[in-house]
Amino acid sequence: MRLTPGDLQNRPDTRDRILDVAERMFAQQGFDLTSLRALTAGADVNLAAVHYHFGSKERLFEAVLVRLVEPVNAERLARLDAAGAQGAPALEAIIEAFVAPPLHAVADARRADVARVLMGRVMSSPDEQMRSLLLKLFGSVLDRFIPAFAHALPHLSREEVLWRFFFMIGVLVQTMSCGHHLRSVSGGSCDPARVEDAIPRIVQFVAAGMRAPAPAEVPR
Amino acid sequence: MRLTPGDLQNRPDTRDRILDVAERMFAQQGFDLTSLRALTAGADVNLAAVHYHFGSKERLFEAVLVRLVEPVNAERLARLDAAGAQGAPALEAIIEAFVAPPLHAVADARRADVARVLMGRVMSSPDEQMRSLLLKLFGSVLDRFIPAFAHALPHLSREEVLWRFFFMIGVLVQTMSCGHHLRSVSGGSCDPARVEDAIPRIVQFVAAGMRAPAPAEVPR
DNA sequence: GTCTATAAGTAGATAGAC
DNA sequence: GTCTATCTACTTATAGAC
Numbered sequence: 001m002r003l004t005p006g007d008l009q010n011r012p013d014t015r016d017r018i019l020d021v022a023e024r025m026f027a028q029q030g031f032d033l034t035s036l037r038a039l040t041a042g043a044d045v046n047l048a049a050v051h052y053h054f055g056s057k058e059r060l061f062e063a064v065l066v067r068l069v070e071p072v073n074a075e076r077l078a079r080l081d082a083a084g085a086q087g088a089p090a091l092e093a094i095i096e097a098f099v100a101p102p103l104h105a106v107a108d109a110r111r112a113d114v115a116r117v118l119m120g121r122v123m124s125s126p127d128e129q130m131r132s133l134l135l136k137l138f139g140s141v142l143d144r145f146i147p148a149f150a151h152a153l154p155h156l157s158r159e160e161v162l163w164r165f166f167f168m169i170g171v172l173v174q175t176m177s178c179g180h181h182l183r184s185v186s187g188g189s190c191d192p193a194r195v196e197d198a199i200p201r202i203v204q205f206v207a208a209g210m211r212a213p214a215p216a217e218v219p220r
Numbered sequence: 221m222r223l224t225p226g227d228l229q230n231r232p233d234t235r236d237r238i239l240d241v242a243e244r245m246f247a248q249q250g251f252d253l254t255s256l257r258a259l260t261a262g263a264d265v266n267l268a269a270v271h272y273h274f275g276s277k278e279r280l281f282e283a284v285l286v287r288l289v290e291p292v293n294a295e296r297l298a299r300l301d302a303a304g305a306q307g308a309p310a311l312e313a314i315i316e317a318f319v320a321p322p323l324h325a326v327a328d329a330r331r332a333d334v335a336r337v338l339m340g341r342v343m344s345s346p347d348e349q350m351r352s353l354l355l356k357l358f359g360s361v362l363d364r365f366i367p368a369f370a371h372a373l374p375h376l377s378r379e380e381v382l383w384r385f386f387f388m389i390g391v392l393v394q395t396m397s398c399g400h401h402l403r404s405v406s407g408g409s410c411d412p413a414r415v416e417d418a419i420p421r422i423v424q425f426v427a428a429g430m431r432a433p434a435p436a437e438v439p440r
Numbered sequence: 441g442t443c444t445a446t447a448a449g450t451a452g453a454t455a456g457a458c
Numbered sequence: 459g460t461c462t463a464t465c466t467a468c469t470t471a472t473a474g475a476c
Contacts, residue, residue: 014441030344032252035469046443051471053441120344123336123397134401142405160421162410166402167425170394171387177343182386184351185362190382200435201380205387208432209425234459256452266461271453273459 015053017043023064027114031061031121062133065118068105073141075101080144091152091210095203098145099172103195103202106176112193116177149210156214168206175202235273237263243284247334251281251341282353285338288325293361295321300364311372311430315423318365319392323415323422326396332413336397369430376434388426395422 012020021043025034036057040047054060079097083089089097106112122130150161179192192198232240241263245254256277260267274280299317303309309317326332342350370381399412412418 036471037469046441047470048444048472049442057470117344120340120342123340123343131404159406159410162402162406163421164425166394166398166410166412167391167422169398170390170392172390174386174390174393178386178389181354182382186379186382189379190386192386201383202387204432204435205384205429209429212424212428215420215424255450257450266459267452268454268462269460277452 014043014045014049018045018050018053018060019064019067022060023068023114024110026061026064027110027117030117061118061121065122065133066137068111068114068118069137072101072105073138076141077144080148084148088151089148091149092203092207094145094148094152095168095206095210096199098141098168099175099202099206100195100199102172102176103192103198107193107195109193112176112179119173119177153210156210160214164210167209171202171206234263234265234269238265238270238273238280239284239287242280243288243334244330246281246284247330247337250337281338281341285342285353286357288331288334288338289357292321292325293358296361297364300368304368308371309368311369312423312427314365314368314372315388315426315430316419318361318388319395319422319426320415320419322392322396323412323418327413327415329413332396332399339393339397373430376430380434384430387429391422391426 018040021039022034025039025042036047036050040050050057050060054063076097079101080089080094083093083097102115106115122134146161146165149165150156150158153161153164156164175192175198179198183191183193190197238260241259242254245259245262256267256270260270270277270280274283296317299321300309300314303313303317322335326335342354366381366385369385370376370378373381373384376384395412395418399418403411403413410417
């Protein structure tokens with residue numbers, strides 16, 4: 001496909017170098033402030049190579065996103081499989097299978113910046129434009145995790161499971177994308193970049209929230 | 221100041237019309253896709269008026285943000301005061317004082333789009349650029365709510381309170397900015413735009429998460 | 441596959457008249 | 459305060475040689 005059959009090249013090929021530099025520059029300066037001129041100069045490739053390999057700046061962005069997300073999702077599914085190897089997995093194990101892989105993936109500051117910028121861009125793009133991309137990226141993960149949660153939370157209706165799954169995503173995204181604010185407000189004593197601190201706290205908070213009684217049972 | 225002393229004008233003045241149209245166009249198309257030319261044409265004002273009143277496109281964005289956030293924060297503080305009128309407020313009341321005002325503010329779809337785009341832009345901007353803005357916007361709210369939570373959660377250290385406050389913000393931001401995804405995944409049966417559905421669910425989930433035992437007490 | 445050269449259009453910002 | 463006219467810079471994208 002895109003690999004040259006020869007063995008003369010021992011540096012990453014053009015396409016990968018573009019992706020590497022795009023990831024770094026999008027993270028440092030944001031999408032719109034990163035010109036393809038600066039990007040291709042930094043990658044030591046020609047400006048036209050971007051259009052040859054990706055078609056447009058927008059599709060380059062999507063390729064960067066896909067390359068980051070796919071291994072994370074693969075590890076999520078692997079952990080869910082492992083947790084469920086002997087009977088239905090415990091609630092805490094499901095939560096950890098979902099949140100730990102992305103948190104590990106953004107453990108170093110550079111990748112955290114990447115994730116923050118990319119998620120911000122996905123969030124601030126028009127609905128319809130991002131819907132299909134998100135579904136393509138996360139559809140299979142949702143298909144596996146939502147039933148797992150539903151099974152672990154028999155006191156909740158399907159709707160309530162979805163609400164709480166949605167809340168969990170909020171906790172995760174916040175931790176991945178705005179951890180520097182918590183570090184700043186706490187004077188450094190709370191640091192979501194320390195994954196070993198963040199993961200158990202998220203698991204504990206979310207598990208307690210998910211185990212709360214169903215709304216119908218709540219006296220109002 | 222900016223108000224004409226005369227009474228001849230009965231439409232909003234130039235500055236407000238720019239803010240109105242900027243809010244709408246930033247929400248619909250995002251910040252970078254909204255040119256000042258299109259914006260000023262839509263507001264029926266001259267291109268140069270933006271620079272006269274705001275100085276730059278970036279400062280116009282900040283003015284839009286401030287105008288949206290300030291009344292929300294004022295209502296948060298008013299609700300917290302009301303909840304604490306007779307002794308220390310209950311945990312649920314503090315959470316509701318924090319989350320209900322912004323959720324009501326984005327109850328109609330147009331303002332939800334505004335909030336999503338603006339938050340996405342804040343998130344995807346470089347750290348240092350947004351830090352002072354966020355502190356200016358939310359500093360006084362943090363100063364009041366964090367002690368209130370600490371008082372309502374005596375089993376938690378200051379650090380644990382901050383972690384869970386941070387998680388709550390994640391739940392809130394997710395609900396405000398990505399509610400359309402939950403609506404879509406649930407086939408319409410879960411809709412965060414129905415504030416009366418969303419608020420009690422958030423309060424319940426977050427209160428349970430906050431009441432979870434402190435990490436030191438958790439057997440591992 | 442990679443390059444040069446350039447097309448074709450847009451942007452934010454400003455000077456200075458009124 | 460508001461306008462016209464313009465400056466300066468930069469953008470994505472492409473045609474076509476190699």
